[in-house]
Amino acid sequence: MHLHHTDPVRAEIIPPAAARSGGRPRPLRVGLGGPVGSGKTATVAALCRRLRDTVSIAVVTNDIYTREDAEALLRQAVLAPERITAVETGACPHTAIRDDISANLEAVEDLQERLDPLDLVLIESGGDNLTATFSKGLVDHQIFVIDTAGGDDIPRKGGPGVTAADLLVINKTDLAPHVGADLDAMRRDAEAARGPLPTVLTSVKDDHGVDPIADWISRRLAEHTAVRS
Template sequence: MPDQQHDQQPAQGPNVHYHQPLNQPRAMRLGVAGPVGTGKSSILATLCRELAGELSMAVVTNDIYTDEDARFLRSAGVLPTERIRAVETGACPHTAIRDDVSANLDAVEDLEEAYGPLDLVLIESGGDNLTATFSPALADAQLFCIDVAGGGDVARKGGPGITGADLLIVNKTDLAPYVDVDVDAMVADAENARGGLPVLALSKNDPDSIAELADWVRAVLARHRSGTHIPTDPGPMAPHSHSQDES
């Protein structure tokens, strides 16, 4: 893997810190959020498989009391295991990606110090509901994930993740025939809710949709490097809650 050259840096003493080279942008931080079970970890694994050959990458996962998502990614072999860090939030997952992002920022900065310069850091939220978004202090861009198994009406329910994330993914489209969901209608509802922001129908079994996702990340990264990408904040549009129909 081309980025393993960074893993072979000499050990640094306690008072030696990695400094980003002049004129070298820091790694772009891409947040991945969405309800439980929508396939966020699978999307991270897919992006690592597609991009790790050309980009120097790392991952930070968030779970409440476990490192389950990090262990899934490590076992998948998509990156060197030391480049995958777990944050255990100990509370509602949205708190660590929006309210107090310090634990995630520490994890990102530790990875950049150890293996930098990095091109891309993927940050996965713990499973949350439709109101969860990343603070722009943590994520330069964010994608939000829903899936067909959650119901064809999910996109119409709205919420800041659906309406304002940089990219909305309608995931697991290969399951649509088994859950009686019209993918085209679901995507149309999402596009209507998002007012022109991009929507991607994705399946891990569909190479074309995977290539489209990878190309989207490359395009955002290019804008980040050129200084033309401006992080936006979808922002919570309603008080955060965990009602059953939003989970």
């Protein structure tokens, strides 16, 4: 296990899908970002519950000075403890997921070495603003989570997280009537900002609320497996 200091924007930081250290296939890496309180940890927890019986999965969380998100997942027992690890960024969350990704890469490599074979690693960013994005050297795909309580103008405001993420999740739709959020407007604005990129409106804490996100990840896993086979 070692730290990487290579330029994080270079795609070759992530080995080809067909091989990694020792010639073994590497897992699909999916990053989840979004503002504080949007439901990133709840989404990760729900995905773990939904996928853990059929997929070998692990999680890396990011917090500035604590292990709060990792501890929340451990309390909920969504995965075995050895499958959850935490990175304390010590700075703006952007730094560890986009600018200097070495600590996250080290965490992922450690999981791969200990848990091989591993199909999927979810990397949760610390809570950040609408400009948060993951380095392509860290993740294969990124999901951005916003919520109705943040305001129904969020999709219209845009920002790289909203406009460029591979999947946009508008969470907490159950709260929309209570906070005066117009879900139709959020959907329209998201579609206008994102073009063909998909958007899901859901409440991940509801029964089956995470299903469309899990189905999207399952399709990405199938593509990833086809490439490496």
